[in-house]
Amino acid sequence: xxxxxxxxxxxxxxxxxxxxxxxxxxxxxxxxxxxxxxxxxxxxxxxxxxxxxxxxxxxxxxxxxxxxxxxxxxxxxxxxxxxxxxxxxxxxxxxxxxxxxxxxxxxxxxxxxxxxxxxxxxxxxxxxxxxxxxxxxxxxxxxxxxxxxxxxxxxxxxxxxxxxxxxxxxxxxxxxxxxxxxxxxxxxxxxxxxxxxxxxxxxxxxxxxxxxxxxxxxxxxxxxxxxxxxxxxxxxxxxxxxxxxxxxxxxxxxxxxxxxxxxxxxxxxxxxxxxxxxxxxxxxxxxxxxxxxxxxxxxxxxxxxxxxxxxxxxxxxxxxxxxxxxxxxxxxxxxxxxxxxxx
Amino acid sequence: xxxxxxxxxxxxxxxxxxxxxxxxxxxxxxxxxxxxxxxxxxxxxxxxxxxxxxxxxxxxxxxxxxxxxxxxxxxxxxxxxxxxxxxxxxxxxxxxxxxxxxxxxxxxxxxxxxxxxxxxxxxxxxxxxxxxxxxxxxxxxxxxxxxxxxxxxxxxxxxxxxxxxxxxxxxxxxxxxxxxxxxxxxxxxxxxxxxxxxxxxxxxxxxxxxxxxxxxxxxxxxxxxxxxxxxxxxxxxxxxxxxxxxxxxxxxxxxxxxxxxxxxxxxxxxxxxxxxxxxxxxxxxxxxxxxxxxxxxxxxxxxxxxxxxxxxxxxxxxxxxxxxxxxxxxxxxxxxxxxxxxxxxxxxxxxxxxxxxxxxxxxxxxxxxxxxxxxxxx
Numbered sequence: 001x002x003x004x005x006x007x008x009x010x011x012x013x014x015x016x017x018x019x020x021x022x023x024x025x026x027x028x029x030x031x032x033x034x035x036x037x038x039x040x041x042x043x044x045x046x047x048x049x050x051x052x053x054x055x056x057x058x059x060x061x062x063x064x065x066x067x068x069x070x071x072x073x074x075x076x077x078x079x080x081x082x083x084x085x086x087x088x089x090x091x092x093x094x095x096x097x098x099x100x101x102x103x104x105x106x107x108x109x110x111x112x113x114x115x116x117x118x119x120x121x122x123x124x125x126x127x128x129x130x131x132x133x134x135x136x137x138x139x140x141x142x143x144x145x146x147x148x149x150x151x152x153x154x155x156x157x158x159x160x161x162x163x164x165x166x167x168x169x170x171x172x173x174x175x176x177x178x179x180x181x182x183x184x185x186x187x188x189x190x191x192x193x194x195x196x197x198x199x200x201x202x203x204x205x206x207x208x209x210x211x212x213x214x215x216x217x218x219x220x221x222x223x224x225x226x227x228x229x230x231x232x233x234x235x236x237x238x239x240x241x242x243x244x245x246x247x248x249x250x251x252x253x254x255x256x257x258x259x260x261x262x263x264x265x266x267x268x269x270x271x272x273x274x275x276x277x278x279x280x281x282x283x284x285x286x287x288x289x290x291x292x293x294x295x296x297x298x299x300x301x302x303x304x305x306x307x308x309x310x311x312x313x314x315x316x317x318x319x320x321x322x323x324x325x326x327x328x329x330x331x332x333x334x335x336x337x338x339x340x341x342x343x
Numbered sequence: 344x345x346x347x348x349x350x351x352x353x354x355x356x357x358x359x360x361x362x363x364x365x366x367x368x369x370x371x372x373x374x375x376x377x378x379x380x381x382x383x384x385x386x387x388x389x390x391x392x393x394x395x396x397x398x399x400x401x402x403x404x405x406x407x408x409x410x411x412x413x414x415x416x417x418x419x420x421x422x423x424x425x426x427x428x429x430x431x432x433x434x435x436x437x438x439x440x441x442x443x444x445x446x447x448x449x450x451x452x453x454x455x456x457x458x459x460x461x462x463x464x465x466x467x468x469x470x471x472x473x474x475x476x477x478x479x480x481x482x483x484x485x486x487x488x489x490x491x492x493x494x495x496x497x498x499x500x501x502x503x504x505x506x507x508x509x510x511x512x513x514x515x516x517x518x519x520x521x522x523x524x525x526x527x528x529x530x531x532x533x534x535x536x537x538x539x540x541x542x543x544x545x546x547x548x549x550x551x552x553x554x555x556x557x558x559x560x561x562x563x564x565x566x567x568x569x570x571x572x573x574x575x576x577x578x579x580x581x582x583x584x585x586x587x588x589x590x591x592x593x594x595x596x597x598x599x600x601x602x603x604x605x606x607x608x609x610x611x612x613x614x615x616x617x618x619x620x621x622x623x624x625x626x627x628x629x630x631x632x633x634x635x636x637x638x639x640x641x642x643x644x645x646x647x648x649x650x651x652x653x654x655x656x657x658x659x660x661x662x663x664x665x666x667x668x669x670x671x672x673x674x675x676x677x678x679x680x681x682x683x684x685x686x687x688x689x690x691x692x693x694x695x696x697x698x699x700x701x702x703x704x705x706x707x708x709x710x711x712x713x714x715x716x717x718x719x720x721x
């Protein structure tokens with residue numbers, strides 16, 4: 001098995017980490033699940049205004065790939081629904097079928113690949129356990145779930161110093177461990193650490209970089225990619241009105257109007273998926289030669305998109321409460337059965 | 344330590360843990376047990392095991408899940424052992440490894456014991472491999488010469504602030520001490536180990552220095568023989584362990600045999616005392632370290648406690664008098680101070696020893712009676 005290329009750091013967005021910690025703190029016992037994201041090769045810019053360093057800049061331009069850093073970004077996670085249905089068995093072996101079973105509803109789009117897993121257990125030391133090592137090793141050996149490293153150099157390129165990144169795939173070898181200390185006081189402390197499994201069969205702790213919106217966020221602008229892209233809508237720049245005038249046949253005009261209306265209804269449905277109450281026709285007016293009051297329309301669109309997100313979160317909150325209630329009820333049932341069985 | 348269900352421990356865990364503690368060939372201890380939730384109100388499904396290894400303890404955390412009894416437990420090893428992966432050791436044959444954890448039957452109380460046994464055996468091999476990798480010629484030589492001895496455990500300590508050291512625990516004396524003592528009450532065979540600590544990693548030292556040596560014995564042995572009294576033979580310059588051990592073992596064997604013989608000496612002394620003082624109220628029949636007699640002077644009745652050391656007759660017994668008629672403020676009977684300054688010679692015959700002790704006691708008893716009535720004793 002060839003060596004996994006070393007990561008420089010693991011980036012995780014603030015909301016993702018917060019949501020992971022929240023999921024753990026509301027769970028009655030241990031938790032584990034899969035981590036999704038992508039791995040990117042970042043090449044830093046070596047440009048400098050200082051002329052005295054231009055000579056060194058030119059010599060290092062050939063070696064720019066060697067100072068490139070590999071960064072993994074965690075964009076989401078999926079916790080195993082209950083401790084009994086795990087994707088690994090008692091010996092810590094992971095089978096491709098168990099992973100596929102968990103992922104079968106999961107949309108594996110551009111930037112949301114399986115890059116590792118996490119384990120959360122309260123009041124235990126913050127270091128990987130016997131089984132966690134087995135699971136990570138087993139998971140990282142499943143090459144079927146490897147993902148492409150983005151911006152990786154072409155393997156046929158002439159740069160000789162890219163030997164450390166000879167493979168442009170990344171197998172899921174990231175492990176995030178969450179724990180809490182032993183103290184019994186009324187302060188909630190959450191500890192977490194991220195590791196990468198190297199082929200030398202050892203866990204290497206990695207720096208976690210929390211990405212929040214703010215002045216430091218600008219660096220990520222270059223590698224930003226949306227998780228929920230805007231739907232692709234058919235764009236007919238100002239032709240529809242001309243089409244209506246061209247047709248003279250009344251029956252043909254009816255058919256045209258019907259298909260146009262059907263098209264418009266479909267587009268409206270797609271737009272309603274990411275904005276709340278924004279009429280599709282307004283989009284047309286934002287583009288082309290007839291575009292006017294572009295800024296206010298765009299602001300309105302964003303406002304409606306935010307309103308949609310807010311409604312969605314409210315729905316999620318309500319359904320979460322219902323799921324939690326059901327889980328609680330199931331736990332009580334299990335305890336009753338176990339108590340009855342042990343008598 | 345028996346784990347009862349009243350302790351809020353789920354029955355399947357309690358069964359496996361109790362079986363482990365009572366059947367493991369070494370004495371294991373449970374340091375603490377706790378539950379998965381923050382306030383320890385749930386079932387206690389996690390515990391820390393203290394496992395003896397190389398004359399010290401290793402601490403492992405065993406994590407069960409009370410919500411899912413069918414899942415096998417997980418183990419977290421110590422902070423220095425991040426490279427210890429018992430199921431991925433290169434010299435393994437995979438069959439033995441997987442059988443410990445696969446098809447985990449939570450209703451079988453023996454499963455935890457076989458798991459801990461396997462893990463400990465793997466740990467011994469792991470430490471041995473680590474010690475073997477140390478780049479020290481003298482250490483390599485030592486290892487090669489004593490590897491043939493069974494039961495040696497090695498440990499390499501590599502703390503950040505501590506200097507690197509390699510510790511050997513060498514079991515000494517093949518003899519079965521338990522058999523040598525008639526009607527021996529010991530449950531487990533008593534063993535003596537030699538702890539050898541080599542400093543490593545200091546290449547600039549020209550001559551190899553002597554390692555630190557210490558004798559360690561199992562705790563029950565001190566009733567018969569105290570290893571603190573043993574003076575270790577000196578480690579001469581340029582010696583190696585293979586040379587040192589036979590001398591030490593010969594010396595120890597003599598000491599142990601002498602200690603066993605001295606049981607008889609003590610027994611004779613107690614029997615001689617019985618002639619003067621009557622049958623003892625209480626006496627230790629196996630090791631003859633203690634005897635208590637009831638006596639009276641006039642109407643004052645008192646008890647005489649004899650505490651006989653392992654170095655008898657070179658070292659004289661400690662005598663303590665206890666009144667049966669005077670009590671202190673806590674309602675405990677008044678006792679004298681330990682008396683060791685009475686006339687004594689190790690060369691006397693037991694009967695003569697008993698006579699002299701009797702004469703001494705005749706006077707001392709009156710002293711004691713006076714002290715009790717005056718209230719000068721605590």
